[in-house]
Amino acid sequence: MQLSRSAQLRAPGVAKRVSRARVAVVKAAKTADGPRVAIVGITGAVGQEFLTVLKERNFPYSSIKMLASARSAGKKQEFEGVSYTVEELTENSFNDVDIALFSAGGSISKKLGPVAAKAGAIVVDNSSAFRMTEGVPLIIPEVNPEAMSHIKIGKGGAIIANPNCSTIIALMAVTPLDRVATVKRMVVSTYQAASGAGAAAMEELRQQTRDVLDGKPAQPKIFPQQYAFNLFSHNSAMDVELGYNEEEMKLVKETRKIWGKPDVRITATCVRVPVMRAHAESINLEFEKDISEAQALEALAAFPGVSIINDRTNNRFPTPLDATTKDNVFVGRVRRDISREDKRGLDLFVCGDQIKKGAALNAVQIAELLLK
Ligand SMILES: NC(=O)c1ccc[n+]([C@@H]2O[C@H](COP(=O)([O-])OP(=O)(O)OC[C@H]3O[C@@H](n4cnc5c(N)ncnc54)[C@H](OP(=O)(O)O)[C@@H]3O)[C@@H](O)[C@H]2O)c1
Ligand SMILES: *[C@@H]1O[C@H](CO)[C@@H](O)[C@H](O)[C@H]1NC(C)=O
Numbered sequence: 157m158q159l160s161r162s163a164q165l166r167a168p169g170v171a172k173r174v175s176r177a178r179v180a181v182v183k184a185a186k187t188a189d190g191p192r193v194a195i196v197g198i199t200g201a202v203g204q205e206f207l208t209v210l211k212e213r214n215f216p217y218s219s220i221k222m223l224a225s226a227r228s229a230g231k232k233q234e235f236e237g238v239s240y241t242v243e244e245l246t247e248n249s250f251n252d253v254d255i256a257l258f259s260a261g262g263s264i265s266k267k268l269g270p271v272a273a274k275a276g277a278i279v280v281d282n283s284s285a286f287r288m289t290e291g292v293p294l295i296i297p298e299v300n301p302e303a304m305s306h307i308k309i310g311k312g313g314a315i316i317a318n319p320n321c322s323t324i325i326a327l328m329a330v331t332p333l334d335r336v337a338t339v340k341r342m343v344v345s346t347y348q349a350a351s352g353a354g355a356a357a358m359e360e361l362r363q364q365t366r367d368v369l370d371g372k373p374a375q376p377k378i379f380p381q382q383y384a385f386n387l388f389s390h391n392s393a394m395d396v397e398l399g400y401n402e403e404e405m406k407l408v409k410e411t412r413k414i415w416g417k418p419d420v421r422i423t424a425t426c427v428r429v430p431v432m433r434a435h436a437e438s439i440n441l442e443f444e445k446d447i448s449e450a451q452a453l454e455a456l457a458a459f460p461g462v463s464i465i466n467d468r469t470n471n472r473f474p475t476p477l478d479a480t481t482k483d484n485v486f487v488g489r490v491r492r493d494i495s496r497e498d499k500r501g502l503d504l505f506v507c508g509d510q511i512k513k514g515a516a517l518n519a520v521q522i523a524e525l526l527l528k
């Protein structure tokens with residue numbers, strides 16, 4: 157596609173409108189000089205979301221390989237007017253692949269990610285398998301693209317990791333402020349949607365809501381506690397010694413790696429709320445330098461991929477529904493922390509779609525950086 161990749165990354169909202177218009181004219185982004193792409197886990201929910209985002213952004217490709225387990229080999233997968241045959245994922249799947257988007261679970265990534273990279277493919281991995289591995293860049297394209305600038309198509313294989321959804325959503329809002337006044341400490345409280353735990357969890361929320369409204373008992377299956385008309389501490393594994401769950405620790409460790417600041421102080425409380433799709437986060441920040449509300453809003457407005465909803469008069473701020481299916485992360489409630497006597501504290505409220513910017517979109521944006 158002709159619109160420069162950097163322009164797209166600077167202004168995803170604009171790029172999306174442009175690419176939609178192009179889709180109407182061009183129909184498909186299949187082009188002889190595009191990279192050879194593979195999607196691992198094509199029959200899964202995440203694999204399908206990858207196809208949606210590739211199409212929305214008119215991602216160029218010369219060929220596309222649809223990979224899944226032996227169970228799905230031979231199935232048909234339609235994409236941009238072409239019918240593809242799903243192939244079984246093997247160690248030999250990657251000899252003719254430039255970019256491989258992996259989403260078949262952490263164990264497949266662990267086993268075949270390095271095989272694909274050895275065969276010369278650049279692996280963009282949506283699992284947590286390699287996020288904290290030294291030498292594997294952990295990338296949010298708007299935040300730290302420089303960490304993958306040494307990786308180029310045709311110059312040897314590599315693995316690039318996609319961060320956890322809560323980390324991506326928080327850092328889209330906090331990075332522009334960090335650049336103005338340097339974050340010293342961050343306190344995050346999340347309000348996480350059902351979609352983060354997959355399609356079955358969304359169905360559990362629907363079913364329990366119906367049952368409770370009908371006067372029947374809710375029947376917990378995926379989550380240990382009642383989900384409808386309730387909320388609970390995030391269901392990821394708890395470190396009994398420390399008292400933090402995995403989701404909270406990912407926010408801490410991934411932020412330090414992405415910012416390249418091993419000492420930044422972060423604490424988090426992650427909670428699952430009965431919202432269908434899109435996460436919300438309340439964030440309290442302490443800075444090294446003074447920062448005013450106006451400076452913060454200015455920095456947020458200038459940051460690509462961020463939209464502001466901050467209408468105090470009408471008490472209108474971001475909601476998960478505002479963010480649902482949207483590419484951008486929404487920020488509001490930007491205010492001075494009145495518990496401090498200096499001008500070095502701010503509070504904000506952030507909402508982002510965890511399937512879009514929280515996963516598939518971020519991975520495809522990483523692939524777009526490789527085209528530059
Ligand atoms: N969707 C979510 O919100 C969510 C949330 C948390 C974690 N996850 C994890 O993320 C991963 C992908 O999620 P998903 O929702 O897309 O899962 P999914 O719907 O179960 O799809 C998994 C995909 O991986 C493929 N796969 C499984 N085993 C394979 C193997 N041995 N070799 C090659 N391909 C294999 C499947 O192919 P077949 O169709 O051939 O089996 C399918 O395409 C899963 O591990 C899931 O546990 C997903
Ligand atoms: C991959 O992306 C999906 C959303 O597209 C997300 O829900 C899932 O947790 C991610 N992780 C893995 C291991 O695939």
Ligand SMILES: *[C@@H]1O[C@H](CO)[C@@H](O)[C@H](O)[C@H]1NC(C)=O
Nearest residue numbers: 320321392402403406514515
């Ligand atoms: C983020 O981490 C949590 C906790 O380990 C996990 O349940 C969730 O699937 C992860 N999301 C992504 C996008 O990897």
